[in-house]
Amino acid sequence: MKEQIVVMGGGVIGLSCAFELQSRGYGVHVLEIERCGGQASGAAAGMLAPYSENLESPDEFFRFCAESLRLYPEWQRRVKEISGSSFEYTESGSLYVVYHEADMLALEGRMLWQRQHGSSATILQGDELFAAEPQLSRDVHAALLTPEESHVYAPDYVKALEEACLNIGVQIDEQLGSLDLTEWQDGIALRAGDGRVFKGDKLLVCTGAWAQNMSEKLGIRIPVRPIRGQICAYEVQGDLGQTHHMIFSSQGYLVQKANATLVCGASEDMAGFDRTVTGRGIRRLQQWNKKVFPVLELKEPFHRWAGLRPATQDGFPLIGSLNAASRVVMAAGHYRNGILLSPATAMLVADGIEGKEMPEWSYAFRPDRFGAV
Ligand SMILES: Cc1cc2nc3c(=O)[nH]c(=O)nc-3n(C[C@H](O)[C@H](O)[C@H](O)COP(=O)(O)OP(=O)(O)OC[C@H]3O[C@@H](n4cnc5c(N)ncnc54)[C@H](O)[C@@H]3O)c2cc1C
Numbered sequence: 001m002k003e004q005i006v007v008m009g010g011g012v013i014g015l016s017c018a019f020e021l022q023s024r025g026y027g028v029h030v031l032e033i034e035r036c037g038g039q040a041s042g043a044a045a046g047m048l049a050p051y052s053e054n055l056e057s058p059d060e061f062f063r064f065c066a067e068s069l070r071l072y073p074e075w076q077r078r079v080k081e082i083s084g085s086s087f088e089y090t091e092s093g094s095l096y097v098v099y100h101e102a103d104m105l106a107l108e109g110r111m112l113w114q115r116q117h118g119s120s121a122t123i124l125q126g127d128e129l130f131a132a133e134p135q136l137s138r139d140v141h142a143a144l145l146t147p148e149e150s151h152v153y154a155p156d157y158v159k160a161l162e163e164a165c166l167n168i169g170v171q172i173d174e175q176l177g178s179l180d181l182t183e184w185q186d187g188i189a190l191r192a193g194d195g196r197v198f199k200g201d202k203l204l205v206c207t208g209a210w211a212q213n214m215s216e217k218l219g220i221r222i223p224v225r226p227i228r229g230q231i232c233a234y235e236v237q238g239d240l241g242q243t244h245h246m247i248f249s250s251q252g253y254l255v256q257k258a259n260a261t262l263v264c265g266a267s268e269d270m271a272g273f274d275r276t277v278t279g280r281g282i283r284r285l286q287q288w289n290k291k292v293f294p295v296l297e298l299k300e301p302f303h304r305w306a307g308l309r310p311a312t313q314d315g316f317p318l319i320g321s322l323n324a325a326s327r328v329v330m331a332a333g334h335y336r337n338g339i340l341l342s343p344a345t346a347m348l349v350a351d352g353i354e355g356k357e358m359p360e361w362s363y364a365f366r367p368d369r370f371g372a373v
Contacts (some may be wrong), residue, residue, distance in 0.1 A: 002026045005353070006188050006200035008179060010036030010172065012044075012154075012342045013331050014206030015161040019079070020346035021204075021353065022170045029171040031190065031198055033179055036172065037158035040208055040338065043307025045231060045255055045263045046154035048072055048340045051114050051121070051146045052094050052248040058117050060364040061316055065337055066118060068344030069148065075343035076152065083164035087156035088258045094246040095124070095133060095143040097292065107144050114146060121146045133245060135293050151246060151255055154339050161342075173198070181217055184325050204329045204349065209273070209310040211318065211332035218325060221370035222318065224333045226273055226308035230281035231265035232301035234289075251288040264289045264301070268309075277304045311335045318367035319345060320352055329353060330367035 002025045007014045010032030022028045030036070047053075050065030058066075076089045098107055107123060114121040124132055125142045132145070166172060177193030181203065188200045205214055209226035237260045246255040254264045267281045282304050290296045312318060312333035321329045331349050334341050348362055 003201035003353075004029065004199075005202050005204055006031060006190060006198055007204045007206055008181075008190070009206035009208060009210075009332075010162070010174060011039055011206060011208050012037070012041035012158050012161065012338055013208070013334060013345055014204070015158065015165055016342040016346040017204055017206060017331055017349045018165050018170045019161060019168070020350045022165065022168050024350055024354065026353070028165075029198060029200060030165065030173070031176060031179055031192070032172070032174045033176045033193075035174055036162050037155065040307040040309055041158045042155045043229065043231065043305055044154040044339045045253065045265050046088075046152040046157065046339050047094075047149070047246055047253065047255055048151055049094055049146075049149040049246065049248070050337075050340065051110075051119055052096055052149060052246070052253075053337055053340075055110060057113060060361040062117070063361050064344055064365075065340055068341045069150070071343040071347065072150065076157070079157070079160050079164050082167055083160040084167070085156070085160040085163055087160050088153035089150065090152075090258065091150040092244050092246055092255075093145060093147040094149040094248055095129075095145055096248045097136070097140045097143045098249070099139055099141055101141060104142060107142060111144055114144075119146050119148050133247070135295055136247075137291060137294050139291065145245070149246060152339065153257055153259070157339070181214065184218070184328050188327055202327050202329060202353065204331060206331050208332060208334075208338075209308040211310060211330070215373055218322065218328060219373050220322065220324070220368045221373055222332075222367075223313035223370055224310050224318070225270070227311045227335070228269045228271045228275065228306055229266035229309055230269070230277050230285070230304070230306045231263065231267075232282050232285055232305075233261045233263045233303040234296060234299050234301050236260055236262045247292055249288070249292065252285060254289060254292055261303075262293075262296075273308060275306045275308060277306050281306075309335050310338070313370065317341070317345070317365050319348055319362065319365040320358070320367050323368050
């Protein structure tokens with residue numbers, strides 16, 4: 001019989017790994033102290049945008065993101081089929097807008113490396129640009145069109161992942177209040193707030209921004225910090241006509257969802273584990289939003305929320321098993337790209353647990369690379 005895997009954390013990363021591992025024949029038990037999808041994963045804008053999120057040059061992280069985008073069409077089809085639920089997956093493409101002639105050189109540089117790495121990116125200007133996005137501000141000088149990027153409706157996607165997990169036999173226990181690791185050398189044991197003890201053969205730590213809480217216990221530095229993202233949405237029934245692309249700029253992004261809302265994000269503030277939405281944070285977004293779509297000048301967002309992105313010290317996630325505790329595997333620290341990276345993370349984690357050889361670029365994500373406590 002294959003090993004029993006206990007997954008700590010029921011965000012998009014924990015659920016995706018659980019789904020893949022159970023599909024490959026492992027017995028999986030997800031333990032969540034609150035509600036599955038109740039933290040960063042349910043707050044995300046759902047963009048699958050490896051090119052727009054990696055502006056400078058392609059590194060290991062970009063390769064991982066691009067691989068995940070490649071996996072998405074089949075992955076989302078599987079999740080929909082097995083969960084029996086639908087969620088938005090839109091292959092919209094994206095426009096990265098710039099406002100000044102002086103930005104053209106950087107935009108062209110980005111287009112060239114994107115083309116070398118699987119994109120058919122082009123630069124749009126003038127009539128061509130405004131035909132593609134008629135409501136775009138006429139102050140926009142040019143935009144880099146990356147047709148390969150897409151987006152999902154994150155709350156529905158995470159819900160479907162949870163249902164898919166349950167349908168194939170993953171056990172899920174939520175609202176545990178607290179969960180402490182009590183044994184990780186000869187086996188795995190965790191004690192929940194209500195006194196219940198959960199056991200398994202391996203532990204997969206997918207606790208997002210809370211991953212650093214395991215640092216002392218496991219004896220390794222886990223430099224993961226919460227970065228608050230404040231975000232808002234407008235109702236846009238008819239107002240924006242045929243806005244189909246995700247719009248990115250140096251100040252943020254806007255993405256129109258199939259439910260006629262325009263999701264606009266997001267701030268990057270350090271506020272500890274505080275998820276409060278501030279007037280200042282949302283006003284800053286509004287100032288920028290109307291510079292992209294002037295029609296938003298007359299509108300107020302109907303929904304404002306925030307989530308905590310798990311950021312690591314070097315910007316790379318922590319994925320793989322620990323040298324000093326081979327029963328413990330980590331998958332955390334996905335910062336701004338956890339929704340995008342969910343399929344590739346699930347594959348990498350499952351391949352690692354099956355003992356397959358890891359791709360060389362994935363060594364950059366070794367979870368113990370920051371040394372001992
Ligand atoms: C505003 C915003 C917009 C974003 N937009 C995008 C986007 O467009 N595209 C994209 O790809 N990504 C986006 N992200 C990033 C993405 O949401 C995260 O990278 C991703 O959700 C991280 O997933 P996770 O499962 O690691 O963390 P989480 O979703 O935070 O899940 C971690 C879970 O662990 C639980 N937990 C904590 N401690 C314990 C414990 N001791 N025991 C058990 N469970 C525990 C928590 O309750 C939580 O449910 C966005 C994030 C924010 C905040």
